[in-house]
Amino acid sequence: MIVGMSRRKRISTTVDGTLLEDARSIGVGVNDAELLDAALRALLRDHRRVEIDDAYASAYEEFPIDEPDEWGDLSSFRDAAATT
Numbered sequence: 001m002i003v004g005m006s007r008r009k010r011i012s013t014t015v016d017g018t019l020l021e022d023a024r025s026i027g028v029g030v031n032d033a034e035l036l037d038a039a040l041r042a043l044l045r046d047h048r049r050v051e052i053d054d055a056y057a058s059a060y061e062e063f064p065i066d067e068p069d070e071w072g073d074l075s076s077f078r079d080a081a082a083t084t
Contacts (some may be wrong), residue, residue, distance in 0.1 A: 011036075 020032075029035040066075040 023035055023039070024032075028038045063069075065071050065078070
């Protein structure tokens with residue numbers, strides 16, 4: 001890391017005016033920079049959520065929930081846990 005370098009980056013862009021006004025109206029952040037930071041965090045959080053969901057889907061495709069292993073099968077365990 002370079003000492004003294006700001007992690008903040010200046011951007012200049014155009015956006016949909018109605019979308020910007022609607023986003024401003026919900027009161028996130030005190031200025032557009034904070035609003036944009038919140039929007040970028042939400043975008044990255046949603047992207048990560050999709051990555052995790054895809055990883056689970058892939059794992060369950062490779063190892064179906066009702067396929068037994070040395071511990072039994074997850075489907076039966078889930079059903080038993082639901083009754084307690």
